[in-house]
Amino acid sequence: MSAAGTPEIVDLETCDREPIHVPGSIQPHGALVVLSDPDLIVLQVSDNVAEFFPNSIEAALGSSAADLLGAECAPLLRDLGSRLPPTGEPLLLRAFRAGDRVLNAVGHRSDGVIVLEFEPASEESPSSSGLHPIVASFIAKVQGTSAVSELAQITAREVRRVTGFDRALVYRFDPDGTGVVVAEDGTGRLPSYQDHRFPESDIPKQARELYRRNRLRLIPDAGYRPCALVPARNPLTGTPLDLSHSTLRSVSPVHVEYMRNMGTAASMSVSVLKDGELWGLISCHHRTPRVVPFELRTTCDLLAQVFALQVAAREHAADYVRRVEIQSVLTRLLAHMARADDFVAGLLDHPGDVLAFVRAAGAAVVSEDRCGLIGRTPTENQVRRLATWLFVEQRKEVFHTDALSTVFPAAAAYTSEASGLLAVSVSKLHPTAVLWFRPEVIETIRWGGDPRKTVEAGAAPGRLHPRKSFETWSQTVRDRAVPWLGSEVDGATELRNAVVGIVLRKAEEMAALNVELQRSNRELEAFSYSVSHDLRAPLRHIVGYAELLKDVAKDKLAKSELKHADTIIESSIYAGKLVDNLLAYSRMGRAALDHSTIDTGALVTEVRADVMSEFPGRRVRWEVGPLPTVAGDLVMLRLAVRNLLANAVKYTKTREEAVVEIGATTGADAHTFHVRDNGVGFDMRYRDKLFGVFQRLHRWEDFEGTGIGLANVRRIIERHGGRTWADGEVNRGATFYFTLPVPNDRERE
Structure with a gap:
């Protein structure tokens, strides 16, 4: 206090x-x-x-x-x-x-x-020829083991035998920085810490970095008096000498006090590096001061390196086997999804593979209109809220945690089903995701001292003292699941990419069907127009001549014959009405407009970038004036603007430098836009054909295209209450115009 x-x-x-x-x-x-x-x-x-x-x-x-x-x-x-x-x-x-x-x-x-x-140099130190049998014997022993725990135990026993310390521990760092004793060998003179954990603060980050850089560390006597460097600073740099790689480097007073509190007078640590990172330590302790010659320390370093290689080999082999399993299940899942109508059905119809994929107890597939549950999961409402949180707050393609309630407090209500979560997001527009769940695993952990009392404040400001007690302290850990392996996270990522690919392929198929539908609709409109235009005149003629015949010959025709004439007239009038109704029906099939406020300047910037991506290497000088904000259907207007800009770039391909000007003027009732280019232009005699379906003024061999783009522009602008026209001159460029209405005051409100 x-x-x-x-x-x-x-x-x-x-x-x-x-x-x-x-x-x-x-x-x-x-x-x-x-x-x-x-x-x-x-x-x-x-x-x-x-x-x-x-x-x-x-x-x-x-x-x-x-x-x-x-x-x-x-x-x-x-x-x-x-x-x-x-x-x-x-x-x-x-x-x-x-x-x-x-x-x-x-x-x-x-x-x-x-x-x-x-x-x-100690006379007891073995020669290099004497070290070889030690290392060779150790290699023979570890090669016959399969479990990392057994490897660690052999290593602890061999290092203690070589050095003569009272206790040798193999100490592994977990991802959160805490350490756990996975093996121990001792004389009984010091307490056992087998399977005990030690908090991250016992070995601070910078100390762990030094262990990574300098594998050997010996403190023969914790009660030593430090020997200062003279002069204190490096004469060449004017700064204290960096002793990171020194074998004699003095240690922190906090660490010396830590050793004393543990009841150890001497210690030695050898780093275990796996793939260049600090996997753990071989930590040795003695009740009394003890000097270990450099040769023996070097031998222990060799043993640690052999141990690290064996650990890496086994962990990599286990990881490889797990990845092969995941790939096998992934292949089946992809086949299921490919055969199904959509990926959701493909997954939900094969629950066993979905769960086995990442060894989950439960899973859920969430889309806009469905939420399918598999195995042991939270309720549908809880899953949907979780998926929404992932979509709104996390916005990650892949998310995983083994303690969900610590980041999503609402999950505290269902830790028995979902303390662990691995989720992949499929859409950036909707909370569509695949989620896997793992239940809570209640675990009792033994600590080497109370982890809540890692250090104590000293009398001097900023001076810290390590804890004094290392008696076993038990802790029950809840709300945590078995952590997800890296191979499982990678597998989920691969599945996500595959699902996205399937969704995109389905979207492309739908787009192709939509194009076909649009083509059919255009053909239907053309047919309806032909029917209405070509049949109206004959039908009018039939009605007219039938009425004339009835009027001229009414005195010569019998009553039944006059009735036949009336039938001809009535049927022709009915046929005309059928034609009109057919035409009206084709127009009724057009989609309703989805109005919003549109910044046409931003729209043009976006479309320009998209258009230019299709014409790499083209030199185009864009001259864009101020453009207004309008009201309309964003999707339709984007298509209209894109068709006009793409045509401008396409029909200027014969120019060394294309110039495309985009501008607008605003009148009382309408905005008038123009797109002007310096391309091949057109003959004004044929301008009426420009906006017709399948009408082209240039050969396809010269300028590719379907002849539908400008027809779409006209249809879109007309749907918005505007109009389209064009001016041009052969080899002097062309200008296309369209108008959009200016909203009146009531519409603005």
Whole structure:
């Protein structure tokens, strides 16, 4: 508690910001020397350098490496710069004698300098020939295992045997950053943490990054006194030396305190990297101080690398098998959907495959008018609300979570059916989706200490202390499902793409049918026009001559004959009415207009881009004046504008630079638009044919087209209450006009 009696806010990000890669000091079981490259002049030393070499700090700084290290180090310094990896990876150079003891030398690059670190070589350290049987035996053991847990146990046992630590743990990082002990081997002198979890804050992000970059870490004595670098800053950069790859780097005071609170005096960690990322750690602990020679640490690094390769091989193999299973089910689902009338029916009619696809307990297929449920799911209303939330809030093609209620609170009502959700969106216009559900899995987790008390505030501002207790703390986890595998998410993505493809193909088929229907309607209109035009005159003639005959010969015809004449007249009049009704019926089939407010300037910009995509490489200079806002059917007017702009580009293809001008004037009653081009033009004698169905003034071989575009323009504009006409001159271009009414005040309201 703070002095005011309120809880003090502990900023966990303080740990993430701690500059642990530039501590300015090292651990005292070795010495560090910084050399310039390539002349090997001593720039910095650790303040314990005199304990390893005869020179004082003052004598060492500015001297040559050969003078400081002695004649025995000549082979070590020869071609030193060329031997060190440019990546900064530490390299064991060789052992050499310094006075009365033998030192191991490890070198790496950092901040443009060469960093040499020296540790006493242990007489107990095995030679390289002695290390081979250890590694070979380990490889033979792990190759005979299949489960990762068994691999980890063998690794923990072998590393503890090689190093002699009281406890060796294999520690895996989960995606959320928490760690779990998957294997352990120990002497019993330290408590067991098998299957225990540790919070993400125990190993902050930047610490995990250092573990990734530098695989080996040894702390022989948690009670050590740090040895500072002299001078404190790199003379070449003026900044603290980056010790990310140092084997002696001093550790954070928080970590030292953490070790003490755990009851461990010495520790060693070896990183397990899978595909270049930090999979976990092999973490070793000892109750008393313990030094592990570099050679043995290197052996443990080799064991960790073998373990990592074996883990990767097994996980990749399992992933491959799962992907093959998913592809097999996907192939069946695609076949089902291809045979069905729509993808919804194709999925709902084969529930077993839908669930097996991603190992779900339930699924739902939601479209505009349907919501089909499979297996164990929320109710239809709950599923629809969930699909709407995904469509409105998430707007992702693929969405997945193993804790749905944390992002969608309403899902707390059905965690037993849907704590896990994997969903793919099929449409960007409507909440159409395929959803898979996994139920809640209630799990009891054992933590190495209370995860809610990861750190404590210290007396000094910003100073944090790790928790003091690591006693087992149990937690029951609810509202979570088994996480979705990457292969399952990828499979759902592939299914989504396939469904979208099926939907688009159906849309294309419908569009083709619509075109055919439009063609049939045009033929019907043409037929109706022909009937009304060509039959009206004969029918009028029949009526007229029959009435004339009846009038002239009424005195000569019998009553029955006059009745026959009346029948002819009545039937002809009826036939005329039939013709008129047929024509009216064909016009009744036209769709109703869907009026909205349209910015024709934005419409022209959109259509221009669309038109130009069909004429790559064409040089077209567009001259677009101010255009008004109108009222009309957006879909129809877009088609009309597109036909006019496409014609302008098409009929200017003989010009080196096409010029297309688009403008408008506004009168009291109408907006008059024009589209002018500098193309081939036309003979004004035939302008009346321009807007007719299938009427063309140019050969198809010269300018492709169906001859229906301008007819559509006229029909659309006329449906909007406007009119169309054109002016042109052969080889001098053409101008097409159309009008749209200006809404009156009442219409504007």
